[in-house]
Amino acid sequence: MALAVMIGSGVAEAQEPSLRASVDTTAVTVGGRVGLTLLVEHDPAETVIWPDSLDVRPFEVLEAVMIPPTRRDGRMLSGVRLSLAAFELGELEIPSIEVRVVSPDSVLTALSTDPFGIGVETVGLDEGDEIREIHGPLSIALGVVSLLPWLLLGAGLMALVYWMYRRAQDGPSTERGRVVLPGLPHEGAYSALDELEGAGLLERGEIKEFHIRVSEIIRTYVEGQFEVYALEMTTPEVMAGLGDCEFSDDVRGEFRSFFDRCDLVKFAKLCPDVEECFEVLATARRIVDETKPKPVLIEIDPSSEVSDSVEAVAAAGLTGAGLD
Numbered sequence: 001m002a003l004a005v006m007i008g009s010g011v012a013e014a015q016e017p018s019l020r021a022s023v024d025t026t027a028v029t030v031g032g033r034v035g036l037t038l039l040v041e042h043d044p045a046e047t048v049i050w051p052d053s054l055d056v057r058p059f060e061v062l063e064a065v066m067i068p069p070t071r072r073d074g075r076m077l078s079g080v081r082l083s084l085a086a087f088e089l090g091e092l093e094i095p096s097i098e099v100r101v102v103s104p105d106s107v108l109t110a111l112s113t114d115p116f117g118i119g120v121e122t123v124g125l126d127e128g129d130e131i132r133e134i135h136g137p138l139s140i141a142l143g144v145v146s147l148l149p150w151l152l153l154g155a156g157l158m159a160l161v162y163w164m165y166r167r168a169q170d171g172p173s174t175e176r177g178r179v180v181l182p183g184l185p186h187e188g189a190y191s192a193l194d195e196l197e198g199a200g201l202l203e204r205g206e207i208k209e210f211h212i213r214v215s216e217i218i219r220t221y222v223e224g225q226f227e228v229y230a231l232e233m234t235t236p237e238v239m240a241g242l243g244d245c246e247f248s249d250d251v252r253g254e255f256r257s258f259f260d261r262c263d264l265v266k267f268a269k270l271c272p273d274v275e276e277c278f279e280v281l282a283t284a285r286r287i288v289d290e291t292k293p294k295p296v297l298i299e300i301d302p303s304s305e306v307s308d309s310v311e312a313v314a315a316a317g318l319t320g321a322g323l324d
Helices: 148-170 184-197 207-226 235-244 249-267 274-291 306-322
Strands: 003-007 018-023 027-029 033-042 047-049 059-072 075-086 090-094 098-102 108-112 116-121 177-180 297-300
Touching (some): 018 116, 033 059, 207 235, 207 249, 207 274, 235 249, 249 274
Parallel strands (some): 027 116
Antiparallel strands (some): 018 033, 033 075, 090 116, 098 108
């Protein structure tokens, strides 16, 4: 729903500039975007001076896009579209914004908008800890599924070279060997979570810092495992990027619940107790447990020919594309 306000005197002269402002919504969730459009109607000979910087606290300016000037009935329309976001809850207000217009004879006219009231609501975390139904993705990011067979094939060939080296060092053996293809992103996540648990942040009452770090650990894991650049994305964008991954509804629900809880502490000043913080840490470990790649075991017969081993590793790499 769009709201519009005409700024200026009740009856203005035809040649005086005027400013119109509109927002595309009056209710958003924390971190959600509010579109604010400013349009100045003025004489073609006049120049619109937009502010160099905008202080619209408690909102933040995420993006500003100039609207190409247009001529209408002998007048000019100049404008800008602003994308704003707030990270506080409650009935907030976009403050007045001032725009100046200069005539050819250097007469300066100051125009200003009225404040807009915007309701900022919680992201909807269920107090009963029930997982909400997952909505469809907004966009689908490029995944690694198409590249996975080639990655596994390369890893398999490297494992074969290592096995051949060990066989040359140790000599013939009657035992059968096994090679496990590791998944490095999840190993790094486990290590970082263990380090965070022992850092003593919760004991010192640094609740917000704890949630910032545990969120960064899982976002870094998502970047390494799924090539979704989560450290630079909002929670809805991360969930959309994961839309191409074959997760169960339960796993998607855990991802969303985890990110929502962290966002509420980071942006909405939520202060959970220590027990709830450890639950967030447990959820982070469970996310890694349920989404890490399953190890591929390749059985190699030392008595077989090298060419046969290469074919076995290549076949295992290609069939590994269907891993959960």
